Amino acid sequence: MDKNNSKAWLYLLPAMIFLGVFMIYPLFDVIIYSVEEGYNFASQTYFGIGDYNFAYVLRDTYFLQALKNTFILVIITVPLSTGIALLISVGINSITKLRDFYQTVFFLPYVTNTLAVGLVFMILFKKTPYSDGFVNLLITSLGGTAVDFIDGPYWAKMFVMCFYTVWVVLPFKILILTSALASVNPDYYKAARVDGTSKLRIFTRITLPMISPMIFYLVITGFIGAFKAYSDVVAIFGTNLNAAGMNTIVGYVYDMLYGDSGGYPSFAAAAALILFAIVLTITCINLLISDKNTHYA
Amino acid sequence: MKIVLQNLTKRYPNRNKKIKEDVIAVNNFSFEIPDGQLIGLLGPSGCGKSTTLNMICGLEKPTSGKIFFGDDDVTDLPPENRGVGMVFQSYALYPHLTVLQNIMFPMENLKGKDKMTKEAMRARAEEAARMVQIDQLLERKPSELSGGQQQRVAIARALVKVPRVLLLDEPLSNLDARLRLQTREEIRRIQRETGVTTVFVTHDQEEAMSISDLIVVMEAGVVQQIAKPQLVYEDPINLFVAKFLGTPPINVFEGEVKGGVVYIGEDAVMKAEPDSSWKEGAPGAAPGVALKDGRVTIGIRPEGFDPEKDGELRCGLTAVEVMGRDTSIVATNAHAANGSIRTIVSTEELSEVSGETVNFRIKPSRIYLFDHETGARVRCRFTPLR
Ligand SMILES: Nc1ncnc2c1ncn2[C@@H]1O[C@H](COP(=O)(O)OP(=O)(O)O)[C@@H](O)[C@H]1O
Numbered sequence: 225m226d227k228n229n230s231k232a233w234l235y236l237l238p239a240m241i242f243l244g245v246f247m248i249y250p251l252f253d254v255i256i257y258s259v260e261e262g263y264n265f266a267s268q269t270y271f272g273i274g275d276y277n278f279a280y281v282l283r284d285t286y287f288l289q290a291l292k293n294t295f296i297l298v299i300i301t302v303p304l305s306t307g308i309a310l311l312i313s314v315g316i317n318s319i320t321k322l323r324d325f326y327q328t329v330f331f332l333p334y335v336t337n338t339l340a341v342g343l344v345f346m347i348l349f350k351k352t353p354y355s356d357g358f359v360n361l362l363i364t365s366l367g368g369t370a371v372d373f374i375d376g377p378y379w380a381k382m383f384v385m386c387f388y389t390v391w392v393v394l395p396f397k398i399l400i401l402t403s404a405l406a407s408v409n410p411d412y413y414k415a416a417r418v419d420g421t422s423k424l425r426i427f428t429r430i431t432l433p434m435i436s437p438m439i440f441y442l443v444i445t446g447f448i449g450a451f452k453a454y455s456d457v458v459a460i461f462g463t464n465l466n467a468a469g470m471n472t473i474v475g476y477v478y479d480m481l482y483g484d485s486g487g488y489p490s491f492a493a494a495a496a497l498i499l500f501a502i503v504l505t506i507t508c509i510n511l512l513i514s515d516k517n518t519h520y521a
Numbered sequence: 522m523k524i525v526l527q528n529l530t531k532r533y534p535n536r537n538k539k540i541k542e543d544v545i546a547v548n549n550f551s552f553e554i555p556d557g558q559l560i561g562l563l564g565p566s567g568c569g570k571s572t573t574l575n576m577i578c579g580l581e582k583p584t585s586g587k588i589f590f591g592d593d594d595v596t597d598l599p600p601e602n603r604g605v606g607m608v609f610q611s612y613a614l615y616p617h618l619t620v621l622q623n624i625m626f627p628m629e630n631l632k633g634k635d636k637m638t639k640e641a642m643r644a645r646a647e648e649a650a651r652m653v654q655i656d657q658l659l660e661r662k663p664s665e666l667s668g669g670q671q672q673r674v675a676i677a678r679a680l681v682k683v684p685r686v687l688l689l690d691e692p693l694s695n696l697d698a699r700l701r702l703q704t705r706e707e708i709r710r711i712q713r714e715t716g717v718t719t720v721f722v723t724h725d726q727e728e729a730m731s732i733s734d735l736i737v738v739m740e741a742g743v744v745q746q747i748a749k750p751q752l753v754y755e756d757p758i759n760l761f762v763a764k765f766l767g768t769p770p771i772n773v774f775e776g777e778v779k780g781g782v783v784y785i786g787e788d789a790v791m792k793a794e795p796d797s798s799w800k801e802g803a804p805g806a807a808p809g810v811a812l813k814d815g816r817v818t819i820g821i822r823p824e825g826f827d828p829e830k831d832g833e834l835r836c837g838l839t840a841v842e843v844m845g846r847d848t849s850i851v852a853t854n855a856h857a858a859n860g861s862i863r864t865i866v867s868t869e870e871l872s873e874v875s876g877e878t879v880n881f882r883i884k885p886s887r888i889y890l891f892d893h894e895t896g897a898r899v900r901c902r903f904t905p906l907r
């Protein structure tokens with residue numbers, strides 16, 4: 225190894241140490257936990273090595289519920305939030321007056337604390353002895369019947385959760401997309417106008433391809449983020465998510481470790497690895513698709 | 522197709538919001554561009570060239586004034602209905618499309634009875650590509666092409682719909698010097714072949730001189746002079762035009778006219794008498810002012826100096842530079858605009874030059890007088906003192 229090379233490794237060392245201690249080591253630790261059957265926290269002993277933990281988790285109805293919830297959340301919110309963000313960004317980009325103002329408005333949720341936003345959603349949706357919540361007031365005033373969004377039917381709870389997730393992730397996506405749109409060289413649009421290109425065609429044939437790397441970036445990070453949903457759900461539905469039937473995979477992992485019925489690091493590790501495998505697979509598929517369809521300038 | 526610009530004016534609200542006053546990007550521009558000619562729109566950066574071009578194109582609406590293509594008033598037409606092709610400084614080739622797709626893009630927008638089949642579009646695109654000699658590169662992406670090739674693709678795309686008018690906004694400024702020379706010949710050839718009326722914007726006077734049929738010199742939104750390239754150089758209308766054209770630039774002196782003699786400092790360099798064939802303000806007469814005694818600004822082209830032992834203009838010798846076929850004498854004179862002058866002389870004349878000082882005779886055909894305040898050309902005839 226020549227001198228330059230060893231120098232490079234020296235510079236990399238701090239980052240490598242951090243990555244090793246906080247990323248690589250825990251990952252291996254989780255893998256080890258996940259295959260130790262009947263692990264006992266107190267005595268730090270286990271019976272044997274095997275796939276029992278995975279089998280247990282995959283049969284656990286709470287886990288299956290969490291899996292279903294997470295998938296619904298991902299499938300609904302990722303396309304929806306990206307699409308809405310794109311619409312709003314195009315809107316913001318096409319106005320000249322008050323652009324900064326709108327940008328700030330749409331960015332507010334990003335700088336607001338998750339739990340505070342969750343509280344606002346409670347006020348909007350929750351039934352209390354004193355009021356039915358703002359949304360129910362709207363529904364009844366339009367002639368519908370009030371729905372309990374927090375403790376009521378599954379679809380209502382899911383609706384609130386998706387609504388909330390979309391709303392929370394919008395600002396970041398709008399920020400990314402407005403800057404992507406603004407960085408497209410205006411000469412492309414001028415050239416298109418000289419050729420009499422319709423607005424729709426300009427959008428689909430020029431704008432979209434130009435910002436496609438950013439869209440794919442948002443989709444991939446959106447998938448990963450939605451798969452890891454947890455704190456938002458707690459903010460709305462409280463900590464007893466299994467009882468509410470609104471648990472997520474990360475919530476399940478947490479409960480297995482620290483929840484009322486917790487103390488099972490092996491089950492938690494197995495669930496965490498299943499999540500890891502899902503996210504890895506989806507990200508790989510995303511990258512494959514994006515490689516074929518994305519133009520990188 | 523001739524293009525007529527009638528009192529074309531464009532005002533923009535100032536970008537600096539604190540300044541209420543509008544920016545006048547183009548001020549009362551009137552001109553008739555003859556059919557099939559290549560017009561060089563020349564001026565320093567920010568003088569309103571792009572704005573003028575964009576108004577001809579239809580990308581910008583004039584604040585006032587009218588534009589005609591032939592006899593059609595196109596002032597209120599959108600660009601796609603004017604039949605213009607435009608080449609941008611950045612080329613604006615769509616990076617995600619191949620060369621062929623880029624050239625076909627304008628035709629794919631055609632609607633109704635103009636709609637073309639895929640095969641027809643392809644054939645036309647290939648024809649355009651052949652004309653600019655990029656028919657080997659049709660399947661490549663723009664990022665896989667050199668700057669010069671990208672430029673050709675942009676020209677092919679602008680020409681593919683057979684426009685009535687071709688507009689080029691600083692098309693060569695992103696190319697290196699050698700390619701720039703080559704590509705401007707190419708543009709000239711294509712323009713000749715197609716006979717399309719062309720407006721070529723540039724801030725490079727050499728470029729404009731070399732390819733234009735007519736040059737329009739602009740400054741601060743105002744047209745200064747419209748003439749054939751050689752005439753703009755030999756008969757500049759004012760000090761700005763004289764200074765803007767020519768490399769090396771014209772040498773400018775502060776001087777004086779006393780009793781029909783032009784002085785630079787103490788040195789009497791030339792006899793000047795009023796031009797009898799010219800009358801100020803007469804119809805058809807070239808713009809300018811009449812000769813009178815007093816301070817003047819004197820411009821002398823670099824090739825207007827003959828080094829001679831008993832030359833009238835006395836200067837200090839700084840350096841003799843031989844650059845290829847040109848030889849330059851760099852000299853100092855207290856009355857020159859920045860204290861120093863640069864001349865171009867033939868090598869034979871160099872035998873006269875040595876020591877600390879150099880004296881020059883001035884050629885009457887290369888000296889110009891300008892009004893000391895306005896820079897307007899002083900119309901007069903020169904004769905040597907001896
Ligand atoms: N959209 C605009 N808003 C305000 N001022 C503008 C705008 N476009 C151009 N200008 C101003 O008009 C003048 C002429 O610009 P331009 O035509 O681009 O010059 P050139 O192409 O000769 O460099 C400049 O002073 C420029 O700042």
Ligand SMILES: [Mg+2]
Pocket residue numbers: 567570571572
């Ligand atoms: Mg310009």
